[in-house]
Amino acid sequence: MFKRKLKALDYEHWEEVNCKDDEQLKKLVVWLEDEKVRHYTVEDRIPLRDIHNGTWDEVFQKYLKDVECPLTTSILDQLEWLVGLAVRQEFEDKPEKYQIKKETGTTDAEVPTVKSTNPLDTLDFNSNEFKEGVQSIAKLLNIAQHPNHLTTLEACSKYVTSRLNAETLKNPRTVVITGTPFPIMETEMGFDMGDKVLNNTAKALNLLYIQDLRDLQTSINEAIVAVQNITANPKTDTKAGKVGV
Incomplete structure (x- = not known):
């Protein structure tokens, strides 16, 4: 699946990626930043491109922090997250390529505007505060974090509704998995x-x-x-x- 994502991103050497080769992984990180993520300016990418520098690992960890990667486990998990970020960035850069076009000559029906009193409707689901909140909940529930924070939130919701509802808390044995x-x-x-x-x-x-x-x-x-x-x-x-x- 990792290589399939690289193929979708048009990575030239997607078939040759060896996860045990540190130099290949470093080159992949540089390519992702240069071609897809583009979080840094060209000048700020210079330390990241110097893959033979002894302090590259520190530069990479700083880069992950700058792009708000929530993972602190192995470099492979972090790289998997970074590839997912690149896929999402690719879609955001070219949304018209993936969206279905509406037929010409059709107009959307006018719908009356309803002002909601629900405070949840006023939340900015793409704000940094909201993303950090989702990350905190996922970490508390020990749920793996997806590059898309809304997908992570959905996973948290399913876990809470199935494992932390009132009936389950009264009788936890009903959700404890036993056997082989x-x-x-x-x-x-x-x-x-x-x-x-x-x-x-x-x-x-x-x-x-x-x-x-x-x-x-x-x-x-x-x-x-x-x-x-x-x-x-x-x-x-x-x-x-x-x-x-």
Whole structure:
């Protein structure tokens, strides 16, 4: 997947990237900054381009801090985040290339303006304060951070609603996973897409699909129980009945 992102970014040597070769990784960092991210001015990139300098690692860590990388783990994780940032920057630079054009001659219907009183509607979801808040929540919940902070926020929301709701807090054992993990990546899907990455992706999507089916079945069962509580125990008014002539 890492190489696929580099291919999408038109990196010339995307097939030859060796994650164990420090010099290749340094050259990749320089290319990402020069061609895609462009956070620094040309003059400020000089220390980053000097990949043979003994202090390059310190320069790189400062660069990560300047681009607001939240990861402090391995250089591979940081580089993965940086590639994701480059992909997002590429989209923001050329949005018209990826957006579907509307048919000419059509006009949007006029919609009345409604002034919301919800304070959440006035938040700036792209402000630095909001991003820092999302990072703090993700760190507190031990959730991996995505280059797009809104995706990270969505992951936090799913975790909170499923693991930290009122019913779960009363009985934590209901969400504690026990037993031996099912080796999903070692199972056969019944088809082969000719690529290991695509096959693993299909297996992950299959798990998500099964989870959706389970949630749907749970909702159906709850609806059946609710209807049965009404139809199986009807209320009758015996005073309205009449016996004889």
